[in-house]
Amino acid sequence: MNGQNGHKSVLVIGGGIAGIQASLDLANMGFKVYLVEKSPSIGGRMAQLDKTFPTNDCAMCILAPRMIEANSHSNIDLYTYSEVEDVSGEVSDFKVKIKRNSPFVDWSKCTGCGLCEEGCPVILPKEFDQGLGKRKAIFIPFPQAVPKKYTVDKREERPCKAACMDACPAHTNVLGYIKLIAEGEFQEAYKLIRDTNPLPASVGRVCYAPCEEACNRGQIDEPMAIRDLKRFAADQVNIEELEVPTVTKTDKKVAIVGSGPAGLAAANDLALKGHDVTIFEALPESGGMLRVGIPEYRLPKEILRKEIGYIQKLGVEIRTGVQVGKDIALEEIRGNYDALFIAAGAHGGMRLRMEGEELPGVIEGIRFLRAVNLGEKVEVGKKTAVIGGGNTAVDCARTAKRLGAEEVKIVYRRSRSEMPASAEETAAVEEEGIPIEFLTTPTRFFPGNGKLARMECVKMKLGEPDASGRPRPIPIEGSEFTTSVDTVIAALGQAPETEFVKEFGVSLSKRGMIEIDPETGATNIEGVFAGGDVVTGPAFVIDAIAAGKRAAHSIDRHLKGEPIEVKEEGKEPEKLSEEEVEDRKKRFPSQKRVRLRDEPIGERIKDFREVSLGYTVEEAIEEASRCLAGQIEGCIECHECAKRCEANAIAYTMQDEHIEIDVGAIILATGLDLYDVSPLTEYGYGKIKNVVTAIEFERLTAASGPTFGELKRPSDGKIPHAIAFIQCVGSRDFKHKAYCSSVCCMHATKEAILAYEHHPGTKSTIFYMDLRAVGKRFQEYVTRAKEEYNVTYIRSRPGRVAVNPENQNPIVWYEDTTTTETKNMEVDLVVLCQAMTPRGSKELAEMLGIELNEYGFVEVPDKLSHPVDSTRPGIFACGYVHSPRDIPDSVTQGSGAAARAAEVIAGGS
């Protein structure tokens, strides 16, 4: 005899109840068992059932201990999420190749805690619930799964490089939230955004969206409207009603100077870590530049107020109107708090440095916007000129127009292509009838009646690039000209005001900005951190948020006494290669970006209403569905799970594993598949919502099911009080499966009893051909159903199921063959007892070299003497793949197959 190792071991294919029984029997006899199961958990069909007939025992209560025993038995090697690839050799000496599919999770580390699942944005139909429930792309098949280890359902390579996430300074999970919007899960999308960005509604309106510039879809047709989708998700949420998480408090206190995006982001993260946060804000309102630098028509104050309000609810205290250095000394704050974050922004205006600048009527841009935003009375003249080419200049011009200036123009010293304002903003300003005078700069202002009356300008030409990389504007001699103006708004840029930190000893750069370690946000003084515009000079909101979050991470570690480590974040955004672009163009049809609609121009310039209208639900879903990452099934590799996994178990690069084993015998126990009943159009499955299959009904009654055990019908969630069960749907029918599926009469009886137990009084009708109650106590079970559970049996195969369009009730048309009457019965729910077929037997039979009967059940040549022997020595079958049978029979057969396998490997035949 060959196979010294192999001949004392057995391969069991299929981890349902029959396979588990066979494995445990063999293992208890002292044989080595390899139990191979295709899905990530053992348990099989029985795990899906609520109860078992005829005892109405809880299926899981019986099954779970057996599953656990199989998993922990020292003689059983359990290979779930695995498939048999090849079998060679012969009885007593089979060589078996097994493929262990990569779950992309290191199961030796996974604790089954489920944090990964919560964050996963990919929603898929849950197989365990027959698609009635949902699961995530990272999942366990059901709560009692054995082994309780997560699996990533990764089927395809993501067609893009996720460049958006790398380009975003805050590394927001763009793929994830766009996927959630496409799935209609707007609340979840908002939550996911908020994990990396505490101000989604504001940022979704004003962000410069570097993500969109990087978006790989842009290489195919047009980039995704990522910012607009963020705004949409945020607008779907009532921020004031959002739940506030309970956080365990630390006893640490953090002070933050400045309530702009950097300060708020840091405050948000620190509060969520349990620290006590106080923000000192010099202005009377909180929000920093978001509040005083951005006009109402781009970011309504109410929206910002709500977002700040939520951060306050987390326990953050904001003291407005307290100017640090004047109202309170930095030293004093330092003494009272464990850490300090300076995020004072860049609120100082730049001067023009030219004659007449001090005249009434000449105003600094940022001061102008601040005054308007704080509701101060600001007057603009009939003729207003705005100097500058940035977003602030555009904001000033559009604001002036809304304040009633008759003629507004922008004067900019370079040409259109050098304008720092975004193309969108430039287009909007021109649409509103505000011209831009390019290659022009003022040189002097002249008074008239004690205030500004005229402005002298000079024309410019472009020279060699300067330090900023843009061509230097050079005045053209003799091109001076004068125009009359009432108001000049100089929007030349902003600078931080850092006088107040000087004496405190924080080191400043030459240009007066705070110097920090750019990766940690730490200043030269221990426990003092800084970030945002006060460090970088005027930059973007999302950069400030990222800086705030980075600093919060460092501060948290500092407070815990841990070394300040750099958080690993992203990489440079990647482009698709040319070949990849060509491939994607072939695979995904070109689709235009869905544009946001604006308020009509004539109306919007009359007041400060928000210009952009935001997406409708349909528009948002259409736009979100363009995302390249979302074009694939399964995991999109957004890495949210990896971010959340505390055990560090996610392993995206994990490979399938191929192993070889030697065994003396093989037991086939792959169970059953459910026959697709949608071709039986007369019963309306798939067309009539309240027509379900028996296994679906089973899930609707089970506590672990999609309705948590509440029996509700699919169309409207109503409790079904009248239920019709139709037998032999696809069974005993020469066009489908000519055999009797064996268990339907009894499981329908059980389900009718369950329906009554869920809602006493429920009337169930079972339409049958011949009632097959062929088992111990089965007939009594049927009698009990009739007498105690209001179940009626009608001998008939119904002709069709129609629907009452008013209430979606199915109507069963049938002849009662015992009374020769044709009738129709309107019920709340129809349950189709579908045929069952042997599972996966065809492929395995080929591999194992065994014969099947015409329906695919394992052929058993000697039914009387060797009832579990296949046509090949050493290969046995049990459970439904052997022949149609119920659970007790499958278990009995499992033991039988184990006994036969033991006999063979013990030297018998």
Next chain:
Amino acid sequence: MEVLSPYKEATEVIIEAGGEPLRLCYQCGICTGTCPWNLVRGFIVRRIIHEAQLGATDFGNEEVWLCATCRACVQRCPRGVEIIDVMRAMRRAVVSLGIGIVPDALRISAKNIAGAGNPLGEAPEKRGDWAKDLGLKKFSPGTEILYFPCCVPAYDPDVKVVSRATATILSELGVDFGILGSEERCCGEAIRKAGYEDTFHSLAQSNINAFSSNDVKTVVVSSPHCYHTFKNEYPELGGEFQVIHITQYLAQLIDQGRLKFSKEINKRVIYSDPCYLGRHNGIYDEPRRVLQSISGLELIEFPDPREDSLCCGGGGGRIWMETVKGERFSDIRVEQALEKGADIIAVACPYCFLNYRDSVLTMDKAEVIEVKDVSELVAEAM
């Protein structure tokens, strides 16, 4: 125990007609539950099969004449019982053995068919009159296609629009076709289902002779009933030729780029699958494809389209028998079409055409919904 049967010979005919499958019937009753008669009255198909199994058929019962041979039950039967054959055998027994009463209307139609070659009793020599002013050529050997219009579009003044539209389309597209006029007879499909086996055989023989003497190779038909018998029954009797339903032919012409539409039909059109095109012969897609090719036309579906389509009630000789108000399937169908908001019921069968048109008129709905043959719509859109 011996089953006492006064019509032993008749019951043997039925059992023979049903053959082995009749014995397979396990009395589940799906046929009864499927049969459209049970939408309007009781018709226990299962019991008829059971009685046939036992040789206890009641030949005097009016139920012998109900079956419209729509094939819904046969399609569903889990045991493969050819129920239509059983129904036909009962009728055959009544007709040939005189052991029951043939409904008057049917008897007159049968007489007309046997005498004049058409159920209306019109003169055989006038069979080609529908095309009088169209300048069609008479089919002669070498002509590519024979157009066989069916008795109804040939004679019925209201249904001639169908044959005329078809001929117009074919002429305009330059199709090489001809008609046989007075040389042709009723195809005999329905009268055979009604039990008149001998009449069918003589009609079939006459047509087969006419076709072969003219060397007909391809026949285009307007009626799915002609289609069915030409394709499935004539070959046994020596009739070997290709048969194409007009909707199939139109679909071919569209695919070849020969048939193009220049006008829009801005209507909601609901297509009714004829039993003999759909369930009997599996043709569901071509008529829909033709309708969808017409621009402006919005094709909608009945609640039970295709395989589950409800019969108009006109098959199996029922077209000639009176169906009382309240029991007409076509009334249900018109109601369904109205509920779906259809402007036009498109048909592809002269019997459907007759029944739906009658229903629309008797239901007083002519103002809101029209009945049109697919070929009419095509001719309009060209």
